[in-house]
Amino acid sequence: MKKVVLILSIITTAALSQVALKPDNAYRRVPNTSFGAGEHLEYKVHYGIFNAAEATVDVAPTLYKVNERPCYRVNVYGRTVGAFDLITRIRNTWRSYIDTTAILPQKFFAHIEEGNHRKEENVTFNHFNNTVRAEEKTEKDVFKVPDNVHDVISGYYYLRTIDFSRVNTNQMIEVPAFFDDEIYNMKVRYRGREVVKTKFGHINAIKLNPVLPDNKLFKGEDAIRIWVSDDANKIPVKIEVELWVGSMEMDLKKHSGLRNDLKFFKQ
Numbered sequence: 002m003k004k005v006v007l008i009l010s011i012i013t014t015a016a017l018s019q020v021a022l023k024p025d026n027a028y029r030r031v032p033n034t035s036f037g038a039g040e041h042l043e044y045k046v047h048y049g050i051f052n053a054a055e056a057t058v059d060v061a062p063t064l065y066k067v068n069e070r071p072c073y074r075v076n077v078y079g080r081t082v083g084a085f086d087l088i089t090r091i092r093n094t095w096r097s098y099i100d101t102t103a104i105l106p107q108k109f110f111a112h113i114e115e116g117n118h119r120k121e122e123n124v125t126f127n128h129f130n131n132t133v134r135a136e137e138k139t140e141k142d143v144f145k146v147p148d149n150v151h152d153v154i155s156g157y158y159y160l161r162t163i164d165f166s167r168v169n170t171n172q173m174i175e176v177p178a179f180f181d182d183e184i185y186n187m188k189v190r191y192r193g194r195e196v197v198k199t200k201f202g203h204i205n206a207i208k209l210n211p212v213l214p215d216n217k218l219f220k221g222e223d224a225i226r227i228w229v230s231d232d233a234n235k236i237p238v239k240i241e242v243e244l245w246v247g248s249m250e251m252d253l254k255k256h257s258g259l260r261n262d263l264k265f266f267k268q
Contacts, residue, residue: 027129028070028103029149034233035161038062038073039258042236046251053085053249060258065098067107068125072098075154091115097154103128104159109152122181126150133179146184147177156187161235165191165207173212188212190223197228197239199253202265204238205231233261 039062046054061074077095080086092114098107106126113120123136126146133144151159156176163174168191176187192208206228213224224243229235236259240251256263 028100028105030102031104031159031162033101033104033162035235035260036060036073036158037260038064040260041255041257042253043255044237044240044251045254046249048085048249051085052083054079054081054091055254056080056251062258064101067098068127070103070107071101072107073101073158074098075158077154089116095154097152097158099155099158103149104155104162105149106152106155109154124152124179126152126179135182141182144179144182144184146179149177150184151176151178151187153178153180153187160189160209161229163235165231192226194231195228196268198268199238199265201253201263203268204263204265206238207231207235230263232264234259234263236263 038060040058040060042058044056044058045052046056056077056079059076059078061076064071065074066072075097079091079093081089081091094110094112096110098109099105100107105128108126109122109124111120111122125134125136126132127134128149131146131148131150133146133150135142135144156178159176160174168174170191170193172191174189174191176189178185178187188211190210190212192210195206195208196203197206207230209227209229210223211225211227226241227237228239229237236253236256237251238253242249242251
């Protein structure tokens with residue numbers, strides 16, 4: 002990995018002084034009434050009638066300081082279960098440190114175990130310079146990125162802060178993101194509002210479609226359908242995925258520590 006080494010102490014001091022002199026308002030401010038420290042969500046994934054996987058999404062109960070900014074630490078952990086664990090064992094962890102004011106990532110970590118495949122990613126964001134540094138690279142390790150760039154986790158949390166009453170049906174929302182050494186636009190289409198049945202009862206929901214490029218796994222650009230609670234929380238309560246080899250569903254199994262109460266009802 003290439004490492005930039007500053008030899009002269011005066012240059013180091015000057016560089017640090019430039020960072021220290023950056024005003025706080027160099028960061029955007031995003032109002033957030035949707036999530037906070039201590040949020041815990043559990044999901045179960047079904048492939049037809051079979052339990053296929055489990056996922057846990059946790060916001061740590063305490064804040065962390067990263068790049069001298071207070072951050073939420075969000076962990077997303079996914080694993081296969083049952084027969085699927087025998088066929089293709091998956092143990093994936095994604096972690097994002099999300100700035101509490103700007104709802105932007107300061108650090109991102111991913112640990113991927115899928116069968117015999119292993120991969121780790123560890124990157125640090127510099128939103129003053131619009132760069133991302135990949136910590137464990139042997140070749141290029143600093144990347145230029147757009148303003149207010151996200152990782153795959155922080156992009157979702159930013160979407161939770163959007164007021165969808167101001168978004169038109171079928172309108173596209175785009176968020177720049179950096180993942181796996183590449184810059185791309187996360188695109189999500191707002192599909193309106195529906196009532197969704199869950200194990201807790203029915204709930205009013207916002208329907209979203211992440212827009213996918215052509216690929217050999219998902220069936221069409223609208224293959225993923227996400228219903229998030231139509232309230233201040235905006236947590237996913239149901240996800241459907243159309244694959245070329247069948248379909249999968251992910252349902253909310255447990256929830257706690259939400260910033261706002263979920264309002265389920267009988268129908």
